[in-house]
Amino acid sequence: MPGYFSTTMKSQISVVQCDGYDQDRVFQAVRRSVDLLGGIGRFVRPGQRVLLKPNLLVPSSPERGVVTHPMVVKAVLEMVKKAGGVPVIGDSPGFGTAHRVAAKAGIAQVGEEMGCPILDFEDTVEVKTPDDFTFRRFEVAREAVECDVVINLPKIKTHAQMLLTLSVKNMFGCIPGFAKPGWHLKAGRDRNYFARMLVELNAVLKPHLTIMDGIVAMEGRGPSSGNTRPLDMVLAGTDCVALDSTVTHLLGLPRDRLWTTRAAMEDHTGIATPDRIELLGASLVDLAVSRFEIPQAWDVTWGLPSFIQGFLRDAVTPRPVIDRDRCKECLNCVEVCPPNAMKKEAEGIVIDPEGCIRCYCCQEICPEGAIEIRAGLLSRALGIFRGCGSR
Ligand code: SF4
Ligand code: SF4
Structure with missing residues (x-):
């Protein structure tokens, strides 16, 4: 597959320290993370319709660490509105409606306060992919394609199937709920296949900006039953693969241990190596995380040749x-x-x-x-x- 990204381009990732969800601190940190990339004006122009795509997995209160925190959503809404954008918050949760999940997550209240509607991704549109992609087309939420700007708002969490759910995986929410089981069926036995689908979907949707809630992450039995873990950071960037690669490294794991990062490196659908990533803001050394708990019993076949993986899968797969x-x-x-x-x-x-x-x-x-x-x-x-x- 020819390079989707230029081989000489460097991707900028900003990392800002932020301890706790106090409004002033979060607003300051989120604004700083975007200012380091050139400011919100680089991404949002007056009158543009801006989709905010948080992680709204299941109905869950913010302190459980399952959903993107409402204070982060509020900080982004405030910036978008100041820039003259017309925001909408949308997702297709794993279970329940976006309205129900947003209400439980405190995001509906923030939306109401800031005059921003919540949208359930139901209306879909078919998107054709470049000729060299593995997947020929995707049926995705119409809003994600037809809005002017997409701002991806993932949360740092572990994930039983994919190790971590970060920026690339968060865009899977743009596949409407009824189509998700089909993808899981096709991809359930093959994480490489699923990872490739996720990176190609991400390359097609191309969120203009990603701001990641790493203030309190989830470790252990993620993405919904793990323990909260304060990491005290907000990260931002325009390349989801570069962001995910940076976070994986910060968590003390090899960058290519994340399936999606590996798939993107193979297919050149994102930038993942440190020499191609320019870090702005806080030092990674100061924010490095020790003993981050990955999902128990996760993936002993990682790193083994594929024919051995196939042979061992049923005997060892959790x-x-x-x-x-x-x-x-x-x-x-x-x-x-x-x-x-x-x-x-x-x-x-x-x-x-x-x-x-x-x-x-x-x-x-x-x-x-x-x-x-x-x-x-x-x-x-x-x-x-x-x-x-x-x-
Ligand atoms: S295992 Fe969980 S999701 Fe399944 S029926 Fe029991 S409580 Fe509900
Ligand atoms: S892990 Fe197995 S039991 Fe659980 S949803 Fe997937 S296929 Fe069903």
Whole structure:
């Protein structure tokens, strides 16, 4: 695939320290992160329609660290309005409507206060991709294509299937809810395939600006059942891959350990290597994170040749297990499971191990944190996972 980005271009990433969600501090940090890139005027002109795309995964209060914090959204809204832009907040959550998730997340209140509507991505449009892309077309939210400016507002979180969910993965929310299970079905057994889809979708949608909420992140059992972890930072940039590469490095992981970053490096759909990234603002040394807990039992096949990965996959791939004491039998997981591998029986929710494609959508969606991702039999027998959950 020919380079989607110039091979000589450097990508600028700003990193600003911010401890806590106090309004003044957040406003200052978000503004500084954008000022370092040239100011909001570089991205938003008077009269332009601006889509803000936060992470609205599931209905969850802001202090749980599942959704982009409303104070970050408010700070961006304030900047956009000052620049004369006409903002709208939109997403297609994993479960429920954007209105419902935004209300629980405190984002609807912020929107109301700032005169900004919330939009559920329902109306779609087909987007053709460049000839050299693996995926020929995407059906995406019309608003994401037809607005003048897209501002991506991800949150730093771990992710059971993809290791981390950062800027590239956040744009998956522009695929409307009814189409997501189809992608998970196709991609569930092959993270490379899913990662390639995510980077190509991101390259097609090309958010003009990404501002990342890393003030309080989620570690451990992300993206919805992990623990909050203050990282005290806001990052911004125009290349999602460069941003994700920088954050992965800050978290103490090799940059190419993130599936999407690796796919983008192979296909030149983003900039990921440190020599091509210009850092502005705070020093990475000051903000480096120690012992960030990655999802337990995550990916022992990483780094192995693909034929061995295939052979070992079923024996070692982590699988979802229901914690019956926590489960409230809301059936969200049954509804969302792409291959219909879950059902309710007399004893509770059961999972068909043959049908399960290990997409972990159920864990992502469970409001009770009742789905644990457990190591495969072989890896447990060999003790491969002992202590691999944190670093
Ligand atoms: S496991 Fe979670 S999502 Fe599934 S039924 Fe139980 S509480 Fe609901
Ligand atoms: S049981 Fe969970 S991990 Fe397995 S296919 Fe269904 S949603 Fe995906």
